[in-house]
Amino acid sequence: MPDTTGLTARPLHPVFAAEIHGADCARPTPELRAGVEAMMDRYAVCVLPGQDIDAHQQVAFARIFGALENPPRARGSRGDASQKFPPEIFPITNLTEAGEIQKEDDAARQYRLANALWHTDSTFRQTGSTYSMLHAQVIPPAGADTQFIDTRAAYDALPEAMKKRIEGLRAEHSIWESRGKLGGYTPTPEELVARPPARHPLVKVNPNTGRKSLLIAAHVSHIVGWPRDEGRALIDELMEFAQKPEWIYSHVWRVGDMVIWDNRCTMHRATDFEDSKYTRDLRRVTVREYAAA
Numbered sequence: 473m474p475d476t477t478g479l480t481a482r483p484l485h486p487v488f489a490a491e492i493h494g495a496d497c498a499r500p501t502p503e504l505r506a507g508v509e510a511m512m513d514r515y516a517v518c519v520l521p522g523q524d525i526d527a528h529q530q531v532a533f534a535r536i537f538g539a540l541e542n543p544p545r546a547r548g549s550r551g552d553a554s555q556k557f558p559p560e561i562f563p564i565t566n567l568t569e570a571g572e573i574q575k576e577d578d579a580a581r582q583y584r585l586a587n588a589l590w591h592t593d594s595t596f597r598q599t600g601s602t603y604s605m606l607h608a609q610v611i612p613p614a615g616a617d618t619q620f621i622d623t624r625a626a627y628d629a630l631p632e633a634m635k636k637r638i639e640g641l642r643a644e645h646s647i648w649e650s651r652g653k654l655g656g657y658t659p660t661p662e663e664l665v666a667r668p669p670a671r672h673p674l675v676k677v678n679p680n681t682g683r684k685s686l687l688i689a690a691h692v693s694h695i696v697g698w699p700r701d702e703g704r705a706l707i708d709e710l711m712e713f714a715q716k717p718e719w720i721y722s723h724v725w726r727v728g729d730m731v732i733w734d735n736r737c738t739m740h741r742a743t744d745f746e747d748s749k750y751t752r753d754l755r756r757v758t759v760r761e762y763a764a765a
């Protein structure tokens with residue numbers, strides 16, 4: 473049955489994630505915003521298939537949900553060079569500016585490789601994000617799925633003693649933490665200064681539903697105020713706990729898919745594909761949350 477905004481949901485997984493029908497991203501309205509937000513509060517990952525929109529329309533659609541991030545000006549991110557897109561677009565691609573497949577030692581490729589780690593977009597920023605919205609332009613014939621974990625379900629399943637232990641803790645997040653783990657991307661001194669770490673609560677609360685979730689993953693370096701090793705061990709324990717197969721949804725992309733995920737209550741990662749042979753070209757837009765303290 474359609475809800476009051478005309479949207480229908482087809483669950484894609486027993487715990488979270490749904491395909492949403494009846495949404496036209498080319499016609500952003502307050503009603504569409506309300507409908508998508510209600511679906512996001514329930515499913516955390518929503519797939520809007522068959523969206524035939526350009527980059528400007530994607531930005532206009534995302535703006536109904538709040539202020540947008542601009543991509544960082546890192547060598548690897550291509551955020552500083554793509555003149556063909558509005559400034560809010562993050563090109564998620566293995567193509568160079570010239571439209572050729574990136575070479576193995578391309579800085580942008582090295583930067584991108586860390587996306588294979590479980591992560592949450594933008595937690596390394598002082599201002600976190602609510603939704604990421606990724607629109608598929610070109611998809612390789614095999615691989616390159618995006619996997620998601622519902623960290624609300626993971627939080628709910630934690631032993632009570634662990635819930636008490638982590639209540640009120642804050643973690644430090646840095647883009648250079650994840651880039652140091654995989655990909656071998658080396659930031660310049662300017663980049664290190666421009667993108668300092670950020671601190672966020674380890675347990676997030678959805679203001680609309682009151683549901684709690686774990687805010688962890690690859691950008692986290694340590695727990696604020698704890699010895700580094702002890703904090704690292706706690707994060708590793710939580711990460712291992714959260715990776716149960718029953719909380720993972722793998723999205724197999726189709727051209728035109730608009731996949732929206734809530735960064736406050738999910739982690740995601742990219743899976744492998746033959747990136748020296750096939751093109752994978754998507755565009756992301758990210759909605760800002762409030763400023764972190």
Ligand SMILES: [Fe+2]
Nearest residue numbers: 587592593740
């Ligand atoms: Fe991501």
